[in-house]
Amino acid sequence: MPSYTAPLKDMQFLLHSVLNVTASDTPGYGDLDEGFTAAVLEEAGKVASDLLAPLNAVGDREGCLLENGMVRTPTGFKAAFQAMKDGGWTALDCDPDYGGQGLPYLMGTAVGEIFVSANMAFNMYQGLTHGAYSAIHTHGTAEQKATYLPKMVSCDWTGTMNLTEPHCGTDLGLMRTRAEPQADGSYLITGTKIFISAGEHDLAENIIHLVLAKAPGGGEGSKGISLFIVPKFLVNDDGSLGARNAVSVGKIEDKMGIHGSATCVMNYDGAKGWLLGDLHKGMRAMFTMMNEARLGVGLQGYAQAAVAYENALAYAKDRLQGRAVTGAENPSGPADPLIVHPDIRRNLMEQKSFVEGARALTFWAAHLIDRSVRQGDAEAEGLVSLMIPVIKGFQTDKGFEMAVQAQQVLGGHGYIEASGMSQFARDARIAMIYEGANGVQALDLVGRKLAQDGGKHVMAFFDVVKAECQAHDSDERMKGFVGPLKTASKQLQQAAMFFMQSGMKNPNAALSGSYDFMHLMGHVCLGLMWTRIAKAAYTAFDTGASDRDFLDAKIATGRFYMARQLPACTMHLARIETGAETVMALRTEAF
Numbered sequence: 001m002p003s004y005t006a007p008l009k010d011m012q013f014l015l016h017s018v019l020n021v022t023a024s025d026t027p028g029y030g031d032l033d034e035g036f037t038a039a040v041l042e043e044a045g046k047v048a049s050d051l052l053a054p055l056n057a058v059g060d061r062e063g064c065l066l067e068n069g070m071v072r073t074p075t076g077f078k079a080a081f082q083a084m085k086d087g088g089w090t091a092l093d094c095d096p097d098y099g100g101q102g103l104p105y106l107m108g109t110a111v112g113e114i115f116v117s118a119n120m121a122f123n124m125y126q127g128l129t130h131g132a133y134s135a136i137h138t139h140g141t142a143e144q145k146a147t148y149l150p151k152m153v154s155c156d157w158t159g160t161m162n163l164t165e166p167h168c169g170t171d172l173g174l175m176r177t178r179a180e181p182q183a184d185g186s187y188l189i190t191g192t193k194i195f196i197s198a199g200e201h202d203l204a205e206n207i208i209h210l211v212l213a214k215a216p217g218g219g220e221g222s223k224g225i226s227l228f229i230v231p232k233f234l235v236n237d238d239g240s241l242g243a244r245n246a247v248s249v250g251k252i253e254d255k256m257g258i259h260g261s262a263t264c265v266m267n268y269d270g271a272k273g274w275l276l277g278d279l280h281k282g283m284r285a286m287f288t289m290m291n292e293a294r295l296g297v298g299l300q301g302y303a304q305a306a307v308a309y310e311n312a313l314a315y316a317k318d319r320l321q322g323r324a325v326t327g328a329e330n331p332s333g334p335a336d337p338l339i340v341h342p343d344i345r346r347n348l349m350e351q352k353s354f355v356e357g358a359r360a361l362t363f364w365a366a367h368l369i370d371r372s373v374r375q376g377d378a379e380a381e382g383l384v385s386l387m388i389p390v391i392k393g394f395q396t397d398k399g400f401e402m403a404v405q406a407q408q409v410l411g412g413h414g415y416i417e418a419s420g421m422s423q424f425a426r427d428a429r430i431a432m433i434y435e436g437a438n439g440v441q442a443l444d445l446v447g448r449k450l451a452q453d454g455g456k457h458v459m460a461f462f463d464v465v466k467a468e469c470q471a472h473d474s475d476e477r478m479k480g481f482v483g484p485l486k487t488a489s490k491q492l493q494q495a496a497m498f499f500m501q502s503g504m505k506n507p508n509a510a511l512s513g514s515y516d517f518m519h520l521m522g523h524v525c526l527g528l529m530w531t532r533i534a535k536a537a538y539t540a541f542d543t544g545a546s547d548r549d550f551l552d553a554k555i556a557t558g559r560f561y562m563a564r565q566l567p568a569c570t571m572h573l574a575r576i577e578t579g580a581e582t583v584m585a586l587r588t589e590a591f
Helices: 008-018 034-060 075-088 106-118 120-139 143-152 283-317 342-375 378-409 421-432 438-449 452-469 476-504 508-513 512-544 548-565 568-577
Strands: 065-067 070-072 156-160 178-181 187-197 206-214 225-231 232-236 242-246 247-252 263-276
Touching: 008 034, 008 106, 008 342, 008 512, 034 075, 034 106, 034 120, 034 421, 065 263, 070 232, 075 120, 075 421, 106 120, 106 283, 106 342, 120 143, 120 156, 120 206, 120 225, 120 263, 120 283, 143 206, 156 283, 178 232, 178 452, 187 206, 206 263, 206 283, 225 232, 225 283, 242 452, 263 378, 263 512, 283 378, 283 421, 342 378, 342 512, 342 548, 378 438, 378 452, 378 512, 378 568, 438 452, 438 508, 438 512, 452 476, 452 512, 452 568, 476 512, 476 548, 476 568, 508 512, 512 568
Parallel strands: 156 206, 178 206
Antiparallel strands: 065 070, 178 187, 187 263, 206 225, 225 263, 232 242, 247 263
């Protein structure tokens, strides 16, 4: 059975040496001293290792069971969920006005990674609730906030988001779910939603569904969609639970992975709901959830790769197989450990350099969200909005790839369910699909985000990269980072220029290269992160840091990424510049 140990040293290094949180003027960051963050992360690590990780295989094996309209979660989930609530983990970065602890989103992100690596399916119950909480917190009335948020912060009530329908996924303009206004100001919601994570379960006394539906007068297309709060049980004026609402689960899906998470078909048969936000402006309110959710899914991508890498590394160090080509390294044993072989090392280095780079990128993005929300920093908001599709799309693509590579290290044992490696790959696979399939993320990046506000945000990103390179130009030690990053950034700019020059004449030329652009930008982002990590490591050396082995490993891993992974940018640019001709040449009937 696989194990999990939280990467506490790496997280602390990112928080205090790379991001230097206590020196930030972001409100709340001054309280994040090393002792405090260490205490929070260490305790989260214990919860993950002792409570959540042992239930991961249980959830995968048992799955969820639908009985008489109620979904039963796997053995141990209910007690674990109560323990999470009792420990205050569900309230970590929520508003103190509603019972939250008020920590920055960055800390919620770091703790979230630990819990996702330990048990991704379990963490989705509170993760979806946090997204629904954020939407109500941002767009709800004072009465709605007072009614729902305290119970959602504590996870006595959980939350969902309901978008997809049997006949439409991304194209929400085709939505058929209807909302009929009532004299008391409520609406009756009728329709069917599918793929609803945590749509029904036995972990909480109430479930607060946020449902997209079309109300009269909204017109056609996605612009006429509204968002509604539809509780499983109606809430009385005194806050107690009332009658069961007309919402029920039709079935739970039999999935490839995340078996411990109940993925439901939800039927709304004239269920009572209340408008959240402005009428016919539901997409704006929903995107409050979706941007947070997409960052969280990008986190899931590398968090699954992280736990898979941890177990692959342990196996590679322990498993004896063959001899090193340069001579026996375990002469007293019958063979050398797998890790001596160059191709195993390549495999592990690809995993390690991706995971640690993606963690840094996600933490930086969470920091930008904190600046946006806590400080009203419009530039930070624009920059993180640009990067959200990259974080979601690139990190989940690579996260799945790395989970498969980790499985490969174990050979045949990786294919056997008892090793647990199969679950990491199967669980990671969904992250490429939900919250907007990765092809849609690429289209969003190229078709909308690049040109947003006149291209202001992508130019700001290029300026960030340029400034990072200029800051280290005179440092001889940084040449192995600055040179490759400059080259990759120029290639990214060249790709963006290609879209500008050809996109208006031939939109297919831009859209055919959108997926490559997303990956090209992802590599540049991780190259930027590794440059920052390397500089932080050298600075620590210069100030007499004692943990030289850890810092040496950081620099060596970063050099590997810059030399072996960043050159993929050349391939992605070449593909982009071929345009649409070869992509669109084949007639539909010829496939």
